[in-house]
Amino acid sequence: MADVPVIIAGGGPVGLTLAMDLGWRGVPSLLFEERIAAEPPNPKCNTTNARSMEHFRRLGCADRLRAAGLPADHPTNVVYVTRINGHLLGSLNLPASSMRRQDAGALDEGWPTPELQHRISQILVEPILHDHARTFGGVDIRRGWRVEGFSQHSGEVTVEAVEIARGRRKSYRSCYLVGCDGGRSTIRRQLGIELNGIDVIGATFQSISDQPN
Numbered sequence: 001m002a003d004v005p006v007i008i009a010g011g012g013p014v015g016l017t018l019a020m021d022l023g024w025r026g027v028p029s030l031l032f033e034e035r036i037a038a039e040p041p042n043p044k045c046n047t048t049n050a051r052s053m054e055h056f057r058r059l060g061c062a063d064r065l066r067a068a069g070l071p072a073d074h075p076t077n078v079v080y081v082t083r084i085n086g087h088l089l090g091s092l093n094l095p096a097s098s099m100r101r102q103d104a105g106a107l108d109e110g111w112p113t114p115e116l117q118h119r120i121s122q123i124l125v126e127p128i129l130h131d132h133a134r135t136f137g138g139v140d141i142r143r144g145w146r147v148e149g150f151s152q153h154s155g156e157v158t159v160e161a162v163e164i165a166r167g168r169r170k171s172y173r174s175c176y177l178v179g180c181d182g183g184r185s186t187i188r189r190q191l192g193i194e195l196n197g198i199d200v201i202g203a204t205f206q207s208i209s210d211q212p213n
């Protein structure tokens with residue numbers, strides 16, 4: 001018999017939102033995320049779109065996300081530069097979110113939604129989604145655990161996970177395993193699904209030691 005109906009590999013925005021959505025529907029889940037709570041993601045998303053904000057409203061955390069993002073009176077301009085103190089390549093002048101419904105020229109001001117897009121870093125989004133997911137009954141989040149692989153049987157999947165700090169390995173049985181483990185997904189690779197597209201576009205983060213002198 002399965003330990004839990006759904007196992008989720010990866011606790012980025014997608015895995016955490018799935019855990020919340022399943023919790024909202026009364027379906028228990030077990031989520032493994034290899035990063036510990038104190039380890040933020042690399043800088044990624046900075047705009048959460050209207051459709052996502054609508055889901056977060058349904059799931060009950062839209063207000064908390066709004067309170068944590070860019071203040072309503074702060075311009076949301078975008079500049080494209082070669083580096084922070086480098087050359088300006090181009091810019092988009094966008095009004096503050098409080099001006100959105102006031103004909104101020106915002107791209108999204110006429111959108112028929114109660115939740116317009118919101119400027120907030122993924123570094124701030126994830127802890128809010130994590131905390132909110134834990135308010136749903138049946139959501140079990142294990143941080144510092146990596147999914148290493150799985151085997152499929154009739155109507156069931158066995159997931160191999162390791163608690164990274166202690167090297168403790170454990171198997172869990174579930175009806176479904178969902179791979180929310182990002183672009184380098186272990187689950188995708190084991191399923192033999194290839195990544196399509198130009199992977200160098202994903203290289204947005206360089207450590208100091210990688211920088212040319």
Ligand SMILES: Cc1cc2nc3c(=O)[nH]c(=O)nc-3n(C[C@H](O)[C@H](O)[C@H](O)COP(=O)(O)OP(=O)(O)OC[C@H]3O[C@@H](n4cnc5c(N)ncnc54)[C@H](O)[C@@H]3O)c2cc1C
Nearest residue numbers: 010011012013014033034044045046047146147181182204
């Ligand atoms: C520079 C940049 C800017 C972006 N800007 C935006 C934006 O403005 N708006 C927007 O909507 N999107 C933006 N995106 C895209 C957005 O960041 C991604 O769509 C989003 O992160 C995808 O979420 P995810 O949960 O699928 O994957 P990820 O965020 O990649 O999360 C996957 C998680 O799985 C964990 N994991 C991986 N392997 C395992 C394993 N084996 N076991 C356990 N855990 C594992 C990882 O630690 C990670 O936390 C941007 C991306 C980049 C790179």
